[in-house]
Amino acid sequence: MIASPARSAYHTVVVGAGIIGLYTAYHLAHAGAGPILVLDRGFLSSGASGRNGGGVRQQWETPATIRLARESVAAYRRFGREFGYNIWFRQSGYVFVAEDEGQLARLRRVNAVVRGEGLVSRVIDAAEVLRLVPGIRPDAILGGTYLRTDGILYPFPALWGLYEAVRALGVEVLLGVEVTGIHAPGGRVAAVETSLGRIATEHCVNAAGGWSGELSRRAGLDVPNVTTRHEILATEPLKPFLDPMVVRVSDGLYFSQTMRGEIVGGIAPSATLATPPGMGSSLDFLARMSRGLVGLFPQFRSLRVLRAWSGYYDDTPDGFPVIGTDARLPGFVHANGFGGHGFMLAPASAQRVARAVLGEPSDLDPHLFGPQRFSEPGRALPTERLQLG
Ligand SMILES: Cc1cc2nc3c(=O)[nH]c(=O)nc-3n(C[C@H](O)[C@H](O)[C@H](O)COP(=O)(O)OP(=O)(O)OC[C@H]3O[C@@H](n4cnc5c(N)ncnc54)[C@H](O)[C@@H]3O)c2cc1C
Secondary structure (H helix, E strand, C coil): CCCCCCCCEEEEEEECCCHHHHHHHHHHHHCCCCCEEEEECCCCCCCHHHCCCCEECCCCCCHHHHHHHHHHHHHHHCHHHHHCCCCCCECCCEEEEECCHHHHHHHHHHHHHHHHCCCCCEEEEHHHHHHHCCCCCHHHCCEEEEECCCEECCHHHHHHHHHHHHHHCCCEEEECCCEEEEECCCCCCCEEEECCEEEEEEEEEECCHHHHHHHHHHCCCCCCCEEEEEEEEEECCCCCCCCCEEEECCCCCEEEECCCCCEEEECCCCCCCCCCCCCCCCHHHHHHHHHHHHHHCHHHCCCCEEEEEEEEEEECCCCCCEEEECCCCCCEEEEECCECCHHHHHHHHHHHHHHHHHCCCCCCCHHHHCHHHHHCCCCCCCCCCCCCC
């Protein structure tokens, strides 16, 4: 049975109970704002937040992303103390691997930016890759980069911990309720239209993940967000041998080993095949993923796949998320466009979303993160292109 909202009017309605929506509700409630209502048409973890690889890295091409990632790592380190849930965050590093000089040169540039932000990443040679990734075919790699404080977490307890925390702070979370439109009679958000009827609110946060573009368009806003389906698999367990997350630059192949011993990973979608509908798995993905893994570890030839699934990325043209109030529709706040990396950026990003709702000044560059940036004339600003793993 779906519950009804306890009130007829709210300070903020957050659309989406994924990691971004829940963290935003948490920061808002923590700041004393309210009443707050979180609506999700699915179940907790039905979106990308319950379908991802759990990777948390700070190796990025731009200082702006590195800062959000570093702050988020600090938040995940204290998650257990703050929320009473163990998210099994282990800082066992990320290894990016290059197969040729061009890729290695790119990683060297990334490394310089990361080190410039005070993080001790380093360029490593093939021998060190082999030490960190035992069993990898030495002739398949030239070198790479490594940052030990990157890591992997288990996404589900993060959602459960936040869900309980926000409810304890008085936030209402209703699952199975769809937001179908935005009511903005005077050109400002006044209510959300939902499958339960109209609910009055001063602010609406669009944290709808891969469906955020759809919601913005329902609000009459033209946005460039694009939804792409990404697949992922888990193999049968192997004896523990691998600590870091491994990412190959050439094709976005990434994999890590869970504490149960499974290899979990994915690869960039095929550039030529049309995206199949739904959130299942495709033969094309299984074939490319198997070729990728067996190419690096011939001993994986007989390793069996136990599960495979997919989820949606919410991509933006420049690779930065969209955070802030939409000037075209006051009261409508974007918290979307996180591509394949929303979990690792969530704690710090959601704090900026909450500030936008509260009308507080932001330390984020609006030319990089603001909703208006896509319509800036002659825009030639940095892009965040390390959209791998
Ligand atoms: C295969 C895969 C691997 C990934 N690996 C990583 C990784 O290793 N590290 C990392 O940081 N990130 C990773 N990501 C990306 C990460 O999972 C997402 O960026 C992040 O979870 C987005 O969180 P969200 O809260 O914005 O969206 P979601 O978790 O998708 O939540 C959005 C919610 O909005 C709800 N919703 C949508 N429209 C409506 C509506 N109209 N009304 C009501 N509810 C609505 C949906 O039901 C959904 O629950 C991966 C993603 C995928 C698919």
